[in-house]
Amino acid sequence: xxxxxxxxxxxxxxxxxxxxxxxxxxxxxxxxxxxxxxxxxxxxxxxxxxxxxxxxxxxxxxxxxxxxxxxxxxxxxxxxxxxxxxxxxxxxxxxxxxxxxxxxxxxxxxxxxxxxxxxxxxxxxxxxxxxxxxxxxxxxxxxxxxxxxxxxxxxxxxxxxxxxxxxxxxxxxxxxxxxxxxxxxxxxxxxxxxxxxxxxxxxxxxxxxxxxxxxxxx
Amino acid sequence: xxxxxxxxxxxxxxxxxxxxxxxxxxxxxxxxxxxxxxxxxxxxxxxxxxxxxxxxxxxxxxxxxxxxxxxxxxxxxxxxxxxxxxxxxxxxxxxxxxxxxxxxxxxxxxxxxxxxxxxxxxxxxxxxxxxxxxxxxxxxxxxxxxxxxxxxxxxxxxxxxxxxxxxxxxxxxxxxxxxxxxxxxxxxxxxxxxxxxxxxxxxxxxxxxxxxxxxxxxxxxxxxxxxxxxxxxxxxxxxxxxxxxxxxxxx
Numbered sequence: 137x138x139x140x141x142x143x144x145x146x147x148x149x150x151x152x153x154x155x156x157x158x159x160x161x162x163x164x165x166x167x168x169x170x171x172x173x174x175x176x177x178x179x180x181x182x183x184x185x186x187x188x189x190x191x192x193x194x195x196x197x198x199x200x201x202x203x204x205x206x207x208x209x210x211x212x213x214x215x216x217x218x219x220x221x222x223x224x225x226x227x228x229x230x231x232x233x234x235x236x237x238x239x240x241x242x243x244x245x246x247x248x249x250x251x252x253x254x255x256x257x258x259x260x261x262x263x264x265x266x267x268x269x270x271x272x273x274x275x276x277x278x279x280x281x282x283x284x285x286x287x288x289x290x291x292x293x294x295x296x297x298x299x300x301x302x303x304x305x306x307x308x309x310x311x312x313x314x315x316x317x318x319x320x321x322x323x324x325x326x327x328x329x330x331x332x333x334x335x336x337x338x339x340x341x342x343x344x345x346x347x348x349x350x351x352x353x354x
Numbered sequence: 355x356x357x358x359x360x361x362x363x364x365x366x367x368x369x370x371x372x373x374x375x376x377x378x379x380x381x382x383x384x385x386x387x388x389x390x391x392x393x394x395x396x397x398x399x400x401x402x403x404x405x406x407x408x409x410x411x412x413x414x415x416x417x418x419x420x421x422x423x424x425x426x427x428x429x430x431x432x433x434x435x436x437x438x439x440x441x442x443x444x445x446x447x448x449x450x451x452x453x454x455x456x457x458x459x460x461x462x463x464x465x466x467x468x469x470x471x472x473x474x475x476x477x478x479x480x481x482x483x484x485x486x487x488x489x490x491x492x493x494x495x496x497x498x499x500x501x502x503x504x505x506x507x508x509x510x511x512x513x514x515x516x517x518x519x520x521x522x523x524x525x526x527x528x529x530x531x532x533x534x535x536x537x538x539x540x541x542x543x544x545x546x547x548x549x550x551x552x553x554x555x556x557x558x559x560x561x562x563x564x565x566x567x568x569x570x571x572x573x574x575x576x577x578x579x580x581x582x583x584x585x586x587x588x589x590x591x592x593x594x595x596x597x598x599x600x601x602x603x604x605x
Contacts, residue, residue: 253414254452254511258518260465261434261440269463272456 140320144311151307152328154221158293158303159224159332163191163286165259166232175266178244195234203296208299224296232289239285243278244270280344287333287340294329304328326328355407360487365475365522365553366411371420373406373577382577383420388555389523393548395568395585396557399600402574404557408526411555413437425521441470445515449527451507453514454497459486460495463514471518474540479596485513489543505536509543516547523547525556529563541567561604573597 176188195203207230208223218226247270297306308325314319324346366388373381380403390393396404397480409415411422415431422429428434460482467478486492488511499507508528515523525544529537541560545567546582548554557566564571565585572582573596581588581597591599 145464213466248452250448250450251454254446254448255412255454255466257412257441257444257446260466264469268469273454276456297402298581303587 138314140311140315140317141191143237144315145324148328149212149305149313150305150326151302152304152332154302155293155304156292156332158224158228159286159290159297161221162228162232162289162293164291165225166236169229169233170206170240173233174244176297177237177241182302192234195230196238200227200231200292202280202330203231204295204299220296220301222301224293228289228293228296231292232285235285235288236282239281240274240278243274244283246277247273266288272312280340283336283343287336288290290332291329291335335350365390365425366555367421367423368411369421369423370408370411370474371407371410371422372418373403373410373415377519381417384574384579385420386572386582388473388553390482390521390553390568391551393552393554393568394556394570395564396555396572396574397559397561397564397600398574398580403577404574405526407574408446408524408555408557412524429434438470442518443521443523445518445520445522446524447508447511447515447526447528451499451504451511451531453511455487455508458495459491459497459499459502460509461498462510463517464527466514466518467514481517482513484521485508488512488516490539490548492524503536504532505539507595508532508536508540512543512547513538522555525554525558527557527559528605529558529560534593559604561601573600575600 162350173188175190176184177192179185179188202212203225204227206228211218211223228328239344251269255265258267294305296303296308302308304325308321314322315321324330346353357493364387366386367424368384371381373382382403384407385396386407396407399403406415407481410417411429412477416430418547421479428442429440451461454465456544457465460479462477463482463485464475467481468475471478473481483492483495486495489512490512491506491509494502494506494510499510502510511521528544529540532540537560541563543565544554544556548567556563556568565584570582570583571585571588573580573588575594575596581593588597589601592601
């Protein structure tokens with residue numbers, strides 16, 4: 137049995153970088169897919185609304201773990217063998233897109249109807265209404281819940297360990313296999329997750345206060 | 355009530371318009387002609403259909419029957435070009451101001467000038483300064499809407515609409531959310547517009563304004579134009595019991 141040493145700690149820190157990278161991939165991918173999802177949800181076209189709504193229901197009603205199995209093992213059987221980080225990135229993207237899409241739909245709908253009417257009466261077309269009037273106001277409202285959701289993403293990247301991707305949680309397991317000091321090791325792992333998530337939670341709360349206080353800081 | 359005689363100068367023509375919300379008939383065969391340079395005040399109780407009529411003229415509601423024409427262009431025709439034409443013809447000011455809270459006063463005004471009228475930024479800014487002078491708010495050009503009083507916000511909203519040089523301006527109870535002091539400053543701006551020859555249709559609770567500024571008053575009741583005519587005549591000789599009662603309750 138090897139005693140826990142500085143190499144182990146360094147190994148965990150290195151793995152935490154993969155957690156960060158995977159989180160960023162999930163967030164960027166989720167945002168890229170989530171915005172069209174949100175816009176489809178508020179589209180005048182019933183078909184688009186239904187399609188986006190169906191997607192959201194499907195993903196929100198499926199465990200992320202199963203999505204990971206599907207993108208890694210499922211697609212593998214079908215001949216699309218993805219490396220773990222891509223499979224995990226894909227699953228997390230699908231997952232984040234559904235939740236971000238729903239969060240952002242709420243923010244878009246929270247912009248008063250009268251803003252649409254006023255900009256319509258000024259002659260703006262639908263694209264211009266979105267780009268210059270509605271989305272800038274929706275973004276302001278969306279920042280706190282979006283940052284809050286990033287905490288969920290960071291924690292959920294730990295599920296990627298099941299497809300063999302060595303991120304923080306998997307690294308903890310590996311270190312534990314050689315030292316067998318689970319309480320200490322997983323406490324360290326938890327502390328590292330906390331160190332990543334806590335600032336995000338704080339930022340979310342801070343931004344929420346700012347959002348509620350209006351735009352007085354201009 | 356018959357339609358006012360159609361003149362060639364009619365800028366707004368409303369003919370037998372019916373508007374229903376579900377089974378509720380809000381406008382029941384409304385006809386109204388507004389000549390160029392006229393100021394028309396639409397008055398009536400809540401639920402009489404007066405705001406709905408204005409929203410139909412603005413193209414914000416679809417109508418079930420009848421026809422609305424502005425400067426010879428029919429309102430509600432499908433297609434982007436028709437919509438754009440309507441927006442060139444008509445400006446609308448709302449009860450709740452509806453300024454864009456994330457933009458400065460100047461940008462509120464220049465937004466449509468640069469996006470819709472494709473004016474260069476500096477020309478739009480010049481126009482913004484010009485219309486702000488008209489409503490007496492030159493010093494607020496860099497402010498955000500929330501930094502202004504309700505009356506000032508409403509004057510900016512009028513300026514914003516005015517900047518697009520519409521043929522007709524529609525005012526939907528624009529002073530209803532304001533206390534009397536602020537109401538006065540907004541009405542002064544509207545009175546000034548009227549004397550400059552702007553064609554205006556105003557849904558209002560301000561009988562004083564209706565009497566003083568409007569050439570023509572339309573009294574609506576139960577989705578119909580109950581009485582209408584030149585302002586002084588109408589108030590001097592109300593024809594119907596409903597209008598008599600309305601005037602006496604408003605005094």
